[in-house]
Amino acid sequence: MELTKINTIIDKYPQKQSVLIQLLLDIQGEFNWISQDAIQRISERLGIPVSQIYRVASFYKAMSLTPRGKHVINVCMGTACHVRGATRIINKLEESLGIKTGETTEDRNFTLERVNCLGCCALGPVMVVDKDYHGKMTPAKVEAVLKEYN
Amino acid sequence: MARINSPKELEELRQKILSQRDPNKPCITLCSGTACHASGSENIAAIFLQELEKEGLKADVDFRRTGCHGFCERGPIVVIYPEEICYLQVQPEDVPEIISQTIKEKKVIDRLLYADPTTGEKVTYEPEIPFYKNQKQVVFGTNRRIDPTSIEDYLAIGGYRALAKALFEMTPEQVVNEVTKANLRGRGGGGFPTGRKWETTRDAPGEPKYVIVNADEGDPGAYMDRSLLEGNPHSVLEGLVIGAYAIGSHEGFIYVRQEYPLAVENVYIAIKQAEEYGLLGKNILGSGFDFTIDVHRGAGAFVSGESSALMTAIEGRVGEPRPKYIRTAVSGIWDKPSNLNNVETWANVPLIIDRGANWYTSIGTEGSKGTKIFSLVGKVNNTGLVEVPMGVTLREIIYNIGGGIPGGKKFKAVQTGGPSGGVIPEKYLDAPVDFDELTKLDSMMGSGGMIVMDEDTCVVDVARYFIDFLCDESCGKCVPCREGLKHMREILDDIVSGRGKPGDIELLEGISRIMARASLCALGQTAPNPVLTTIKYFRDEYEAHIEEKRCPALVCKDLISFYIDPSKCQACMICGRECPVGAISGGKGLVHIIDQDKCTRCGTCFDVCPARFSAVRKISGEPVPEAIPEAERVLARGK
Numbered sequence: 001m002e003l004t005k006i007n008t009i010i011d012k013y014p015q016k017q018s019v020l021i022q023l024l025l026d027i028q029g030e031f032n033w034i035s036q037d038a039i040q041r042i043s044e045r046l047g048i049p050v051s052q053i054y055r056v057a058s059f060y061k062a063m064s065l066t067p068r069g070k071h072v073i074n075v076c077m078g079t080a081c082h083v084r085g086a087t088r089i090i091n092k093l094e095e096s097l098g099i100k101t102g103e104t105t106e107d108r109n110f111t112l113e114r115v116n117c118l119g120c121c122a123l124g125p126v127m128v129v130d131k132d133y134h135g136k137m138t139p140a141k142v143e144a145v146l147k148e149y150n
Numbered sequence: 151m152a153r154i155n156s157p158k159e160l161e162e163l164r165q166k167i168l169s170q171r172d173p174n175k176p177c178i179t180l181c182s183g184t185a186c187h188a189s190g191s192e193n194i195a196a197i198f199l200q201e202l203e204k205e206g207l208k209a210d211v212d213f214r215r216t217g218c219h220g221f222c223e224r225g226p227i228v229v230i231y232p233e234e235i236c237y238l239q240v241q242p243e244d245v246p247e248i249i250s251q252t253i254k255e256k257k258v259i260d261r262l263l264y265a266d267p268t269t270g271e272k273v274t275y276e277p278e279i280p281f282y283k284n285q286k287q288v289v290f291g292t293n294r295r296i297d298p299t300s301i302e303d304y305l306a307i308g309g310y311r312a313l314a315k316a317l318f319e320m321t322p323e324q325v326v327n328e329v330t331k332a333n334l335r336g337r338g339g340g341g342f343p344t345g346r347k348w349e350t351t352r353d354a355p356g357e358p359k360y361v362i363v364n365a366d367e368g369d370p371g372a373y374m375d376r377s378l379l380e381g382n383p384h385s386v387l388e389g390l391v392i393g394a395y396a397i398g399s400h401e402g403f404i405y406v407r408q409e410y411p412l413a414v415e416n417v418y419i420a421i422k423q424a425e426e427y428g429l430l431g432k433n434i435l436g437s438g439f440d441f442t443i444d445v446h447r448g449a450g451a452f453v454s455g456e457s458s459a460l461m462t463a464i465e466g467r468v469g470e471p472r473p474k475y476i477r478t479a480v481s482g483i484w485d486k487p488s489n490l491n492n493v494e495t496w497a498n499v500p501l502i503i504d505r506g507a508n509w510y511t512s513i514g515t516e517g518s519k520g521t522k523i524f525s526l527v528g529k530v531n532n533t534g535l536v537e538v539p540m541g542v543t544l545r546e547i548i549y550n551i552g553g554g555i556p557g558g559k560k561f562k563a564v565q566t567g568g569p570s571g572g573v574i575p576e577k578y579l580d581a582p583v584d585f586d587e588l589t590k591l592d593s594m595m596g597s598g599g600m601i602v603m604d605e606d607t608c609v610v611d612v613a614r615y616f617i618d619f620l621c622d623e624s625c626g627k628c629v630p631c632r633e634g635l636k637h638m639r640e641i642l643d644d645i646v647s648g649r650g651k652p653g654d655i656e657l658l659e660g661i662s663r664i665m666a667r668a669s670l671c672a673l674g675q676t677a678p679n680p681v682l683t684t685i686k687y688f689r690d691e692y693e694a695h696i697e698e699k700r701c702p703a704l705v706c707k708d709l710i711s712f713y714i715d716p717s718k719c720q721a722c723m724i725c726g727r728e729c730p731v732g733a734i735s736g737g738k739g740l741v742h743i744i745d746q747d748k749c750t751r752c753g754t755c756f757d758v759c760p761a762r763f764s765a766v767r768k769i770s771g772e773p774v775p776e777a778i779p780e781a782e783r784v785l786a787r788g789k
Contacts, residue, residue: 018466021449025408059468059625061450062408079371079565079601080527082615088753095730116452116619118409119373120185121527122222122534133188139754140728 005030006041015046020056024063032072033064061115069104069111071149074128078117081124085138089125090114092139096146109150153428155436157314160305167306176211176253177231180240181294183218183377184412186225190242191215194226197245205249214303217293217381220535221281224264229276229294236276237262267531267553281532284550286513288521289497290374290537293381298416301423304384310429312500316392317437320503325396326352329499331507333519338364338455338492339570339596340672341518341585347489350479352397354487359399362464362483362490363390365406365413366448366455369568370619372599374523374535375493379406380413382497383420387443389499391430394441397489401442405460408447417445452569452623456671457490458482459625470625471671492597494523514540518584522598526552529559529604538583545579548602559604562703563687567596569616570676572683573609592683594676608705609684610695614642616680624673631674634665638681647708650696655685700771707751710770714755716741716778718765721785725755725766741783746774 123135330345482488662678
């Protein structure tokens with residue numbers, strides 16, 4: 001099942017090394033993380049050493065080598081959000097979820113991450129859960145937002 | 151759609167599109183940029199379409215989703231043509247009223263109009279709102295007139311006319327000369343003359359040559375490139391094809407952040423449309439010139455926006471910079487000559503070709519021509535994207551367009567140039583903004599981020615924020631950047647948490663000097679700027695943190711305490727209920743007291759205390775007053 005999907009993604013691209021990053025982004029988009037199987041498969045099909053694929057996948061922030069939660073929370077840490085108090089939002093989220101930034105809750109429901117500016121500075125501080133934007137956040141609003149995804 | 155095979159056919163198509171459009175027909179436009187999208191514009195669009203259908207107005211009224219208008223603070227924005235009536239912060243429930251009142255009855259709905267924050271005076275038409283009136287929107291203004299997913303809209307406003315002119319009326323050399331004459335300087339930060347860069351790639355030995363759009367807009371707090379690319383992608387494509395023709399390139403790349411999903415989507419749509427019309431691909435407009443574009447999504451690495459790193463990423467490898475003894479214009483992607491310009495630079499090109507270098511150089515200052523789009527964010531009333539001629543002052547941008555500082559607070563500083571830029575204090579508010587003047591103030595233009603700070607912003611905390619950001623983003627290839635940033639972060643962490651020592655400021659300055667001279671790429675070379683400028687202009691604040699363990703702006707968590715003023719507390723129990731750690735004691739009629747040992751300084755009590763009481767205070771650099779005796783806690787209410 002998973003391998004079929006991975007193959008379909010690989011088939012979309014010409015078989016050359018320059019597609020690697022695009023390929024990994026698609027796999028990340030499909031599965032929310034990049035598994036060892038996926039890396040193995042790309043290595044076999046494109047003839048790129050596994051070590052090289054790991055190097056790319058571990059360098060870029062958008063790629064995750066561990067499974068992520070059902071809902072991914074991204075707190076914008078751009079400058080505009082920072083001066084409007086984004087740190088307090090992330091502190092509150094860490095406290096409510098009982099995890100640190102970059103971690104996933106035990107029940108695999110939430111992964112908490114930070115992102116360097118989403119470019120909707122007018123709404124800052126902003127947190128994005130999956131694809132939903134929650135603007136003008138305050139620590140007091142955090143619990144209510146989390147409840148929507150429980 | 152049929153392929154266009156000559157400039158004549160292009161003009162015929164344009165006339166045909168225009169003849170089918172009645173400028174007097176009512177048209178409802180809705181901003182669908184990322185910020186308005188996030189404020190629910192898609193839902194509003196659905197309701198508009200539904201209502202128009204229901205009212206049987208579909209044939210009489212056009213509806214259009216447009217690119218970003220720039221006034222993001224007041225989104226979602228609806229503008230009704232031909233009058234250009236502008237409604238701000240439109241909610242789903244307002245839609246039926248807009249249809250029944252404004253569309254049917256031609257009546258303006260007062261409550262949805264822009265109101266001047268000081269006088270309360272209402273403004274009906276979009277161009278008359280001070281936020282727009284004080285701008286000069288040459289590049290960005292078209293965004294709000296077109297649907298970014300419609301090439302016909304772009305053609306209707308004169309799109310691809312410059313391309314036809316370049317291909318059929320000019321030689322590649324003439325195109326390069328025109329851009330050189332216009333003195334277009336790179337909008338990505340460096341301000342390097344675009345014409346010279348093109349010439350270098352053009353003259354460099356080696357084939358094929360590549361042209362690249364850098365849309366890896368990584369500066370936090372800057373989003374003009376995203377808004378251009380998602381709001382008017384064809385203007386960037388047109389600039390790129392013109393550049394490719396001038397340089398002699400047949401293959402181009404657009405490198406765009408994957409954090410900008412809407413921009414990625416709209417670029418793909420635009421490329422497909424341009425290909426179908428024969429404006430991209432083989433034999434463009436029948437000129438014999440071939441050019442194709444590939445889109446590469448960036449995967450979240452700030453350093454990959456650096457030219458050599460970006461090119462390595464396009465090759466599918468880790469996007470790290472390399473020493474640039476040989477410039478990328480000579481040896482870039484796969485060691486071939488590669489010309490890289492940022493989104494805004496490319497979007498300027500069609501204008502220069504269409505209207506000429508003489509027109510272009512009539513805007514701006516001696517050394518910096520044309521306009522610049524800034525992302526005006528932070529502690530400012532009108533957050534948004536503003537386009538101004540080079541040379542206007544910071545004060546004009548922040549006050550006349552930005553509407554000043556919210557909440558009656560005092561302006562403290564403005565940060566320009568992103569993590570490579572500096573902080574500019576109040577005394578330079580009248581400095582003109584262009585490439586050279588900002589450099590004189592030890593800051594830089596950068597890509598156009600302008601983050602306004604008020605008295606409640608701690609500059610030491612901001613410096614720490616940028617160093618922390620860069621520390622995470624440094625690729626680690628060279629020692630001065632990797633180790634220098636780490637040490638700077640440690641020192642700044644100490645300062646903001648009350649562990650600062652005498653000599654720390656000098657140590658920061660010393661590390662900065664070495665990093666600026668010895669780092670491999672611009673990331674490390676310019677990384678110390680936010681620290682150096684804050685030390686230069688706000689040294690007293692650093693000293694207060696280090697010597698008095700005091701944060702003058704009352705921001706740094708470890709240096710402040712929260713205290714409830716017993717003379718103001720009305721014992722309403724709101725803060726007690728909201729405190730996440732149960733640190734507040736008190737009850738009905740009993741003045742509340744914060745247990746300082748339990749308090750985590752999250753600031754919730756400060757936020758929730760009703761403004762009419764304002765009983766919660768922040769204290770820094772002095773001890774928290776003793777709690778009042780139990781007997782005096784009982785509140786005597788006049789019941």
